[in-house]
Amino acid sequence: MMRLYGNRRSLAAMRVRIALALKGLAYEEVGVDIFGGEQFSPESLAVNPQAAVPALEDGSGPPLFQSMAILEWLEETHPAPALLPGDLRGRARVRALALIAAADSHPLLVPRVRARLGAQFGAGEPQLVDWSRHFMQLGLLAAEAHLARDAVPGAWCHGDAPGLADIVLYSLRAGHEQRGGTLDGMPNLARVFALCEADPRFAAAHPLRQPRAPKP
Amino acid sequence: MMRLYGNRRSLAAMRVRIALALKGLAYEEVGVDIFGGEQFSPESLAVNPQAAVPALEDGSGPPLFQSMAILEWLEETHPAPALLPGDLRGRARVRALALIAAADSHPLLVPRVRARLGAQFGAGEPQLVDWSRHFMQLGLLAAEAHLARDAVPGAWCHGDAPGLADIVLYSLRAGHEQRGGTLDGMPNLARVFALCEADPRFAAAHPLRQPRAPKP
Numbered sequence: 001m002m003r004l005y006g007n008r009r010s011l012a013a014m015r016v017r018i019a020l021a022l023k024g025l026a027y028e029e030v031g032v033d034i035f036g037g038e039q040f041s042p043e044s045l046a047v048n049p050q051a052a053v054p055a056l057e058d059g060s061g062p063p064l065f066q067s068m069a070i071l072e073w074l075e076e077t078h079p080a081p082a083l084l085p086g087d088l089r090g091r092a093r094v095r096a097l098a099l100i101a102a103a104d105s106h107p108l109l110v111p112r113v114r115a116r117l118g119a120q121f122g123a124g125e126p127q128l129v130d131w132s133r134h135f136m137q138l139g140l141l142a143a144e145a146h147l148a149r150d151a152v153p154g155a156w157c158h159g160d161a162p163g164l165a166d167i168v169l170y171s172l173r174a175g176h177e178q179r180g181g182t183l184d185g186m187p188n189l190a191r192v193f194a195l196c197e198a199d200p201r202f203a204a205a206h207p208l209r210q211p212r213a214p215k216p
Numbered sequence: 217m218m219r220l221y222g223n224r225r226s227l228a229a230m231r232v233r234i235a236l237a238l239k240g241l242a243y244e245e246v247g248v249d250i251f252g253g254e255q256f257s258p259e260s261l262a263v264n265p266q267a268a269v270p271a272l273e274d275g276s277g278p279p280l281f282q283s284m285a286i287l288e289w290l291e292e293t294h295p296a297p298a299l300l301p302g303d304l305r306g307r308a309r310v311r312a313l314a315l316i317a318a319a320d321s322h323p324l325l326v327p328r329v330r331a332r333l334g335a336q337f338g339a340g341e342p343q344l345v346d347w348s349r350h351f352m353q354l355g356l357l358a359a360e361a362h363l364a365r366d367a368v369p370g371a372w373c374h375g376d377a378p379g380l381a382d383i384v385l386y387s388l389r390a391g392h393e394q395r396g397g398t399l400d401g402m403p404n405l406a407r408v409f410a411l412c413e414a415d416p417r418f419a420a421a422h423p424l425r426q427p428r429a430p431k432p
Contacts, residue, residue: 049361050316061305062366066312068284068319073308089277092289096282100266103284103319108329110320116350121337134332145265150278 002027005047005055005063007034008210011106011171012067013054017205018167019071023078027056034111052110068102071164083164093150094158097143097165101172105139108132109175129179136176140189143169147188157192162199170196174206218243221263221271221279223250224426227322227387228283229270233421234383235287239294243272250327268326284318287380299380309366310374313359313381317388321355324348325391345395352392356405359385363404373408378415386412390422 004020004027006013013029020027032038032053039051048055048065055063056070064070075083084091107113109132117123117131143165152158157165173183173193183190196202203209220236220243222229229245236243248254248269255267264271264281271279272286280286291299300307323329325348333339333347359381368374373381389399389409399406412418419425 045361049365050320050358052320052358064305064308064312065362066315066319068315069308069312072311073304076304076307088289088292089280091292092280092285095288096280096285099282099284099319103282103315104266104268104323104326107320107323112354113324113351116347117337120343120347120350121333121339123337127336131332131336134336135329138328142266142268145261146281149265 002059003057004029005032005044005057006030006053007032009207010034010053011109011175011207012052012102014171014174014205014207015067015102015167016054016056016070016074018170018202019074019083021201021205022081022083022162022167023074025074025078039111052112068098068168071167075164081161083162083167085158085163090152090158093146093152094163094165097146097157098168100139100143100146101168104142105135105172106175108135132175133179133181136172136179137181139172140169140176140181140183140186144186144189147192155191155195157188162195162202166192166196167202169193170202174208178207218275219273220245221248221260221273222246222269223248225423226250226269227325227391227423228268228318230387230390230421230423231283231318231383232270232272232286232290234386234418235290235299237417237421238297238299238378238383239290241290241294255327268328284314284384287383291380297377299378299383301374301379306368306374309362309368310379310381313362313373314384316355316359316362317384320358321351321388322391324351348391349395349397352388352395353397355388356385356392356397356399356402360402360405363408371407371411373404378411378418382408382412383418385409386418390424394423 004016006029032044034053038044047063054067055065057063064073084094114128154160156162220232222245248260250269254260263279270283271281273279280289300310330344370376372378
């Protein structure tokens with residue numbers, strides 16, 4: 001069975017949980033307390049020298065790391081159901097929508113950035129919440145602008161089935177919602193996220209629905 | 217001919233320049249003054265509603281956006297020479313190494329983050345340089361730790377030919393070097409970057425070698 005090193009509050013681990021569920025793959029999750037520094041323990045560094053989650057072990061080599069690389073690997077090793085469309089331009093669109101969240105938004109909220117904002121600028125929790133909400137909002141607005149400009153038939157981000165863009169944008173929305181962000185002016189994303197919420201493979205991966213999750 | 221919307225100082229546009237050169241594809245580059253706000257002009261937003269570079273136009277649909285999605289699209293549309301290895305685990309490794317730079321490091325240095333650091337925390341240029349160098353150093357050290365742990369035969373990051381990881385890590389190194397970062401304790405990356413510097417397809421894409429580049 002595959003083993004996911006994650007954290008119930010990690011939006012990057014959440015993406016992998018959703019993809020594993022969509023593809024119907026069994027796994028066990030090992031919690032790494034990334035908010036308490038456990039990612040720097042010798043055991044954790046042996047799993048992922050970057051000191052980050054998620055990592056995915058399938059028993060056949062070093063653990064895989066970086067959520068987007070793990071998602072692409074899951075897609076290549078377990079092609080059905082597909083998370084990327086078949087046409088090359090569609091694949092580029094779906095990857096780019098996902099990367100707005102995975103590259104340009106979420107990396108601004110992770111523990112190493114929070115720690116640096118505190119150390120370099122004295123940021124406390126209220127400033128960190130403002131900072132995080134700002135960049136999540138910016139990312140979601142950018143994705144909405146792309147969805148609004150280049151409409152593709154189907155109720156999900158790209159067609160009639162959930163895929164990579166839905167997974168990664170929904171993970172960003174989870175953090176955005178927890179910090180009080182609204183979807184005003186984002187009708188396309190509101191439609192997509194309602195579908196996600198109604199799908200237990202998405203909804204069960206939500207940080208607030210993991211074991212030992214904090215009260216909302 | 218393809219058209220790349222970029223900026224000579226953009227490390228993300230640099231990646232696309234290198235990939236186009238490695239694959240021998242002709243293109244013209246249109247400069248977008250992302251340090252002066254031109255990405256927010258109506259013309260630029262029509263190209264990329266995210267207000268960011270790079271974007272790549274090939275004439276057959278809306279411009280492609282997000283550098284990693286563009287690189288994957290170039291790989292799928294022009295498979296030779298390959299930027300990703302053939303085996304699935306190798307592909308995951310190369311993508312993950314690239315994402316350390318493209319997702320976890322470079323997005324912390326871009327104009328929208330610099331602007332927010334100034335507006336929210338009053339950061340000036342010296343603080344921004346410290347901030348940027350810190351995250352570039354952290355990213356390169358993480359990549360080095362992975363390269364050191366999981367050695368793969370060959371002088372590049374993964375084998376005997378340049379690929380996605382070399383391209384994206386070299387783009388991060390360009391920014392790191394410009395801010396005075398050294399490669400102390402990073403023998404694997406030092407070896408790879410020496411190969412990049414010796415290869416005109418990499419070296420010619422460097423921000424300091426573009427038209428109107430600032431003096432080093």
